[in-house]
Amino acid sequence: MFAELKEQPPDKILMLMQLFREDSRPEKIDLGVGVFKDATGNTPIMEAVKTAEKQLWENETTKTYVGLTGDAAFNDVMCDLVLGDAVPSDRVASAAQPGGTGAVRQGLELLRMARPNLRVWVSDPTWPNHLSILKFMGVETRLYRYFDADTRAVDFDGMMEDLAGVGPDDVVLLHGCCHNPTGANLNPTQWEALIALLAQTGATPFIDIAYQGFGDGLDADADATRKVAASVPETVIAASCSKNFGIYRERTGILIAVAPEADRSLTQSTLAYLNRQNFSFPPDHGSRLVTMILQDTTLRTAWESELEHVRNYMLELRQQLAEALRAASGSDRFSFLAEHRGMFSRLGAAPDKVEKLRTDHAIYMVGDSRMNIAGLNPQSIPILAKAIVEVGI
Numbered sequence: 001m002f003a004e005l006k007e008q009p010p011d012k013i014l015m016l017m018q019l020f021r022e023d024s025r026p027e028k029i030d031l032g033v034g035v036f037k038d039a040t041g042n043t044p045i046m047e048a049v050k051t052a053e054k055q056l057w058e059n060e061t062t063k064t065y066v067g068l069t070g071d072a073a074f075n076d077v078m079c080d081l082v083l084g085d086a087v088p089s090d091r092v093a094s095a096a097q098p099g100g101t102g103a104v105r106q107g108l109e110l111l112r113m114a115r116p117n118l119r120v121w122v123s124d125p126t127w128p129n130h131l132s133i134l135k136f137m138g139v140e141t142r143l144y145r146y147f148d149a150d151t152r153a154v155d156f157d158g159m160m161e162d163l164a165g166v167g168p169d170d171v172v173l174l175h176g177c178c179h180n181p182t183g184a185n186l187n188p189t190q191w192e193a194l195i196a197l198l199a200q201t202g203a204t205p206f207i208d209i210a211y212q213g214f215g216d217g218l219d220a221d222a223d224a225t226r227k228v229a230a231s232v233p234e235t236v237i238a239a240s241c242s243k244n245f246g247i248y249r250e251r252t253g254i255l256i257a258v259a260p261e262a263d264r265s266l267t268q269s270t271l272a273y274l275n276r277q278n279f280s281f282p283p284d285h286g287s288r289l290v291t292m293i294l295q296d297t298t299l300r301t302a303w304e305s306e307l308e309h310v311r312n313y314m315l316e317l318r319q320q321l322a323e324a325l326r327a328a329s330g331s332d333r334f335s336f337l338a339e340h341r342g343m344f345s346r347l348g349a350a351p352d353k354v355e356k357l358r359t360d361h362a363i364y365m366v367g368d369s370r371m372n373i374a375g376l377n378p379q380s381i382p383i384l385a386k387a388i389v390e391v392g393i
């Protein structure tokens with residue numbers, strides 16, 4: 001039977017992770033997969049997470065099943081973190097998921113149950129796994145213009161033009177903040193215009209928010225998601241705790257569906273059904289830590305301040321890289337790096353130049369020239385700047 005299997009395309013991001021591991025050059029720099037690294041190159045466990053784990057180890061008395069949609073307390077704190085008080089709770093259905101990716105997949109499953117002939121619009125470019133999951137599920141997918149290759153900012157006119165024709169059966173996949181892979185984001189005025197378009201066309205927004213707290217702050221990063229959810233009848237949201245709690249391997253995320261009050265209960269039971277079909281109970285360890293942190297004032301304050309430190313550190317790296325490139329190239333053409341937000345920026349280099357960075361300089365970034373800014377440190381910045389100019393980007 002297995003001989004009939006077809007070779008699947010490798011995941012571009014994970015493949016790069018492997019190549020980096022196998023590279024024996026000591027000076028190698030990893031700007032591939034989206035993982036935060038501190039100045040020593042380590043991906044630390046946050047203090048609040050460590051403390052919560054200790055408390056959990058001391059106090060947890062059972063590992064029996066929780067609920068199909070996860071622990072209600074986790075769902076409450078996460079809905080609060082993402083939505084604030086933007087929509088009344090009797091409009092919110094939610095289910096814990098194995099990470100942000102699990103939430104994206106389950107969100108699409110939910111939408112497809114409601115609309116078997118679903119059509120999903122995604123930004124060009126988007127996180128490669130969005131496209132891969134959509135293809136795997138056989139969901140019709142369309143691209144909308146998003147990134148202006150010249151300015152490295154959002155091509156908002158192009159985006160609005162492409163989305164002008166969407167209808168009530170369409171889903172528009174949006175990045176709530178910190179767009180992956182470009183780092184270019186809509187400003188509040190552009191979000192307002194997009195919300196008006198969604199309201200007018202009746203298309204359903206599906207917001208992937210995987211980096212809340214990495215851009216402009218916890219509330220600022222959720223602002224657009226909250227405004228969308230408050231403005232249209234139905235919104236689907238996939239939120240991840242991997243990055244902002246640094247608990248990547250614990251697979252902690254949530255799917256939130258904002259529905260009209262009359263449809264909330266059906267939506268909630270469908271979410272439970274979907275979890276049961278796909279994996280039964282969602283992972284508990286990471287979500288329990290998140291709940292403890294968000295419910296306890298001391299832990300929450302510690303977490304928020306560490307997250308704020310991570311965010312400011314990434315902003316500083318952006319400034320330093322833009323400055324180093326200004327000096328190395330004698331031009332302002334890389335100043336967009338300081339304007340972008342989140343972990344990533346798309347440099348805008350051709351694949352052969354990206355390849356040259358890897359082969360000649362042991363610098364790893366995704367083939368579309370997406371850099372993980374959080375993979376840099378003050379020592380590697382001048383090395384990267386010099387290499388970028390040397391390969392002719």
Ligand code: LMR
Binds near residue numbers: 032033129
């Ligand atoms: C990334 O884009 O690098 C992260 O979201 C990790 C992943 O799963 O691809």
